[in-house]
Amino acid sequence: MNTKWLRAGKLDVLIDNGFLRYVKHGDVEIIRSIYAAVRDKDWNTIIPTVKFTKEVILENSFEISFQAKYIQNEINFEANFVLKGSIEGEISFAMNGRALTTFMKNRIGFCVLHPLNECVGKKITINNTEVHHFPDLIAPHQPFLNVKSMLWNPIENIEADVEFEGEIFETEDQRNWTDSSFKTYCTPLSNPFPKSIENGEIVSQKIVLKVNIHQNYLNETRPKATELLTNRENRSIAHIGLGISTQDILLSEFHISHLRKLKINHLKADFYLFQSGWEQDITNAILQTQQIETKLECVLHFGENIEKEASDFLKFVDAKNISFYTILLLQFRKAGLAQAIQNQLITLFKTCLTSTPIGIGTDGNFAELNRANLDVSVADFISFTINPQVHATDNLTIMENVQAQADVVKSAKILSKGKPVHIHAITLKRRFNTVAQNPNPTEKPKTDERQITQFCADWTQASIQTLYAAGAASVTYFETVGQRGILDKEVFPVYKKLMNF
Numbered sequence: 001m002n003t004k005w006l007r008a009g010k011l012d013v014l015i016d017n018g019f020l021r022y023v024k025h026g027d028v029e030i031i032r033s034i035y036a037a038v039r040d041k042d043w044n045t046i047i048p049t050v051k052f053t054k055e056v057i058l059e060n061s062f063e064i065s066f067q068a069k070y071i072q073n074e075i076n077f078e079a080n081f082v083l084k085g086s087i088e089g090e091i092s093f094a095m096n097g098r099a100l101t102t103f104m105k106n107r108i109g110f111c112v113l114h115p116l117n118e119c120v121g122k123k124i125t126i127n128n129t130e131v132h133h134f135p136d137l138i139a140p141h142q143p144f145l146n147v148k149s150m151l152w153n154p155i156e157n158i159e160a161d162v163e164f165e166g167e168i169f170e171t172e173d174q175r176n177w178t179d180s181s182f183k184t185y186c187t188p189l190s191n192p193f194p195k196s197i198e199n200g201e202i203v204s205q206k207i208v209l210k211v212n213i214h215q216n217y218l219n220e221t222r223p224k225a226t227e228l229l230t231n232r233e234n235r236s237i238a239h240i241g242l243g244i245s246t247q248d249i250l251l252s253e254f255h256i257s258h259l260r261k262l263k264i265n266h267l268k269a270d271f272y273l274f275q276s277g278w279e280q281d282i283t284n285a286i287l288q289t290q291q292i293e294t295k296l297e298c299v300l301h302f303g304e305n306i307e308k309e310a311s312d313f314l315k316f317v318d319a320k321n322i323s324f325y326t327i328l329l330l331q332f333r334k335a336g337l338a339q340a341i342q343n344q345l346i347t348l349f350k351t352c353l354t355s356t357p358i359g360i361g362t363d364g365n366f367a368e369l370n371r372a373n374l375d376v377s378v379a380d381f382i383s384f385t386i387n388p389q390v391h392a393t394d395n396l397t398i399m400e401n402v403q404a405q406a407d408v409v410k411s412a413k414i415l416s417k418g419k420p421v422h423i424h425a426i427t428l429k430r431r432f433n434t435v436a437q438n439p440n441p442t443e444k445p446k447t448d449e450r451q452i453t454q455f456c457a458d459w460t461q462a463s464i465q466t467l468y469a470a471g472a473a474s475v476t477y478f479e480t481v482g483q484r485g486i487l488d489k490e491v492f493p494v495y496k497k498l499m500n501f
Helices: 253-262 278-292 306-320 339-352 366-370 395-400 403-415 454-470 493-498
Strands: 003-008 011-016 019-025 028-031 033-039 049-057 062-072 075-085 090-099 103-105 107-115 123-126 130-133 144-147 149-155 158-165 169-173 181-185 195-197 202-213 239-243 266-272 295-302 326-331 358-361 381-386 421-426 474-481 485-487
Touching (some): 003 062, 011 075, 019 090, 028 107, 028 149, 028 158, 028 202, 033 202, 075 103, 090 107, 107 202, 123 144, 144 149, 253 474, 253 485, 253 493, 266 278, 278 295, 295 306, 306 339, 326 421, 339 358, 358 421, 381 403, 395 454, 485 493
Parallel strands (some): 239 266, 239 474, 266 295, 295 326, 326 358, 358 381, 381 421, 474 485
Antiparallel strands (some): 003 011, 019 028, 033 107, 049 062, 062 075, 075 090, 090 202, 103 195, 107 181, 123 130, 144 169, 149 158, 158 202
């Protein structure tokens, strides 16, 4: 069994390679997904191989058993799962797993995803006594802790009740990583991680979902999708740019001609001031902006010697008489700069580059910005990055996650106290691992094979429309040329889509 819709009483349930993808009643989405995750010491998700051992599928009920093996590097873990759906509308999902080697892990266990449309702002009762609400603005930290049960109404006349067994669960707001869901998971992040799981250690958990549909159920009108922009005359998002290629590629006449036709607002380049060679990198970047007749979005990464690095940069650009679209000040792999120096540094840059907007933020996800408590008083804008597959990599999830891009802009506007929100790197795949134990400053961004396909073009169109509607002031997509670009020896479908904006 790969993907198939089944019935549990009045509920429609999509099973996707053994794991539960949706639980719906009509067009009301009650659960987005229930699945088991094995995540290594750097939060990488191990993709299992699945073998089905039993399938009993009736008109309004089902029982499915399968075995999943999670094998990668030192990790070897296998689990038996039993997924049942009853005619009464109860769904249970049980896991019994065993470690076959000793290895370090950050998480092993069930995750339950809750959809945004049916949850944001809704009241929820935790453990039968604690009354909370699903957050409206994106919660920087876990809104629900020590979860054993959850009770809420996706719509007025439908009641959902989930019970958790075998571990301590808690809930996080996955919009922090532009996932369009809340996630209830184990183990609590307050526990030390990574943690060793010993060879032979058992992991046993169970999730039970009960759905009560009242007799006076009315089908609520669901929100309609926003119409997509289709022509340049409707190009209302303030500024759209591209990243300079991180591959060693010189722009050919073919590249230059096609990039000029896009009439993009800017090119973005990262400069690591704690490494040698940044001066030549700036010179090369300026040349490319001149070739395609645009401006330079400058992202500066500081090391430990911030004052000297800033001074060297400002002396260089003054001597070369270089101007910029914007400058974003970052400390390498951190959100913001130390408050003692941040405002002093911004003031210095504004004094030397009087017409250049100076921003602060993170080179990571919105999560890092949301948790940083930055002082935005003297900054001109805040900025962060977006990619749609921090937690899952399949096409359907990536497209679903576009919805959360609107929420991050909404929440970022609150953090910025109304100042412009920029997104200086929007990529299909994450550019680096923001939670790796030992970040590598020379690590090249990852390449997604879908970059050159129509899927990337469709995702980009949806992303631009969503960010436009949310009020993002400036957005920067992908790279100009190469494997992570919009063209190479030929134009990719995403290039053609960008011509409409």
